[in-house]
Amino acid sequence: MARRGPRPGGADTRADILVAAERAFAEQGYDGATVRRIAATAGVDPSMINHHFGGKDELLMAVLELPMDPQPMVAAVLGASPTAPGAALLRRALAAWESGPGQLTIGMLRSSLHRDRTVGLVRQLLERRVLAPIMAEMTVPEAERPWRVSLLATQMLGLIMMRYVIRIEPLASADHDQIVTAVGPTIDRYLQGDVD
Template sequence: MTTRTSRGRRPGAPDTRAEVLAAARASFAEKGFRGTTIRAVAASAGVDPALVHHYFGSKDDLFVAALEIPVDPREVLAPVVAAGPDGAGERLLSAFLGVWDDPAIQPGLLAMVRSLIADDSGGLVRDAFIPVVVGPVLAGLVADRPDVRIPLVASQVVGLIVARYLLALPPMAQMSAEDVVARMGPVLQHYLTGDLP
């Protein structure tokens, strides 16, 4: 009996995707976003780099998958951006709160945020999540100075996450989504489109 040898790249085993994700998480945690490469992740997982691209597409997509976010923020923000800059601050907060206040999604988001805060030696929030995941989407809402406007918006949203969800500060934690949007939406709108000093 002859054994047939297959040619080409090794097929992905059922657990190969999980191994790639584990290698990616370790690399992003240790080396940060900039220091992580698809080739290095593939080598660590023992697969061809083409298989990493097959499973995840780009390095940005691999990063989002490695974070284990229950929803892709790029998909949540796409309708906000598509509707244009007028009223975007309120729409942005409504979309954000719609996801964060969902009891089926919130535990996964809280786990992700706590993990990022605890293990962010590589600056993943600063160097990757905001500039790679959120920044390019929000850039469609700002006419000028995205390097200033997007971090200002991010500072408000991160502050909201900490106050409302991590620390559960009263009255922020008990405030209805409509009240949060009414109070904070104009601030985000100003950061997106208003005059800046």
């Protein structure tokens, strides 16, 4: 939807900026995306980006929140307190990563790892939006949760990077069942098995 030029701020402006920024970060990466061009795509004045978000870092943070929210998925899988949650968690995670929003999220993750500043944002986002919701649903004693959830994070991130970014075979072409069978028990052990 082309717009003719700047217009006053509002809820709609914020949403338009987010849509434009999401595409810019995914296609051009953090370094390549510019506030000026995002503003132009959204049809707003660049000052609106600072007004609504504060700056490019905060915009990336807001965008990274946008594509997928893992909380409902985590609650659905772990809230039922299954004895082997790994398979269900993986199955849902694979479907989510392979959806449009998931691919955008992986693209943005990938373009955030080479700079300390953006890695800091990724860490905050991961802790607040992924690891905290998982810890909240875990049934093991609270004191064990941070360690278990960081182990879970290693396996999940490694799977994402190797399957979707580096794309080693046969992993990149493996079907979900194969991955769930092989990696599910790892997730089960990290979440509730013997790790000490």
